[in-house]
Amino acid sequence: MLSLTHVSRQFERAPFPVIDALSLQVAAGSSISIRGASGCGKSTLLTLIAGLDAPDSGEIIVGNANLTHLKASDLDDFRKNQLGMIYQQFNLLDCFNVWDNIAFTARLKGNYVSARQQALMHMMGIDHLADAPLGQLSGGEQQRVAICRALNHEPALVLADEPTGNLDEMTSDKVAKGLFDVCQKTNTTLIVVTHSADVACLADASYRLHNGKLHQVQPNGHQ
């Protein structure tokens, strides 16, 4: 489903590439977790897979799309139709309430079903917040809005950047299980960046990002 071959990315002023000839294969419908020190390039890797940034070299293939060869309008279509992105900083739309933020991806794709959205919000424990303006939400509530928005249009691939980073342990457990559960039931490929060993354990395979490359590790983080 997802294939990265020798992908490299070096930023201006950086002495070495943050992603360095990295290769990765993820089967359709499976899940992986990625851990690594702050600043090691986890978010950068996700933005490359999302086609929001382009590698200096290497190839990224998602489904039957080779992102490195797509023109900008086709990349937009790829994201609209196939991708669910949970940003580390949420990137919610302040001018909309909770319901409309979550509905956004499905309305854009044209597969909005209010009952499906209701079920997702219930699973994430935010169904009582449908009418709330974003400014009234806690960080943890906003995080769950971002998760629902990324799942609501039934994408083929979900990229989650520290999706439980703002949640207490009990809520994190519930929300992470919900995220993995929805993806498993809908055969959605899931890539989760996390610092939590408990969240990493839920994935089919676990990796650590170090020196620009991914190394497969045991779910508890050991090599």
Ligand SMILES: Nc1ncnc2c1ncn2[C@@H]1O[C@H](COP(=O)(O)OP(=O)(O)O)[C@@H](O)[C@H]1O
């Ligand atoms: N757009 C950018 N321009 C320049 N440097 C960047 C940019 N994005 C990330 N970086 C740098 O790349 C490194 C990795 O950042 P990031 O991917 O956010 O790390 P992580 O998510 O693992 O904490 C950091 O040193 C960061 O400053």
Ligand SMILES: [Mg+2]
């Ligand atoms: Mg990050």
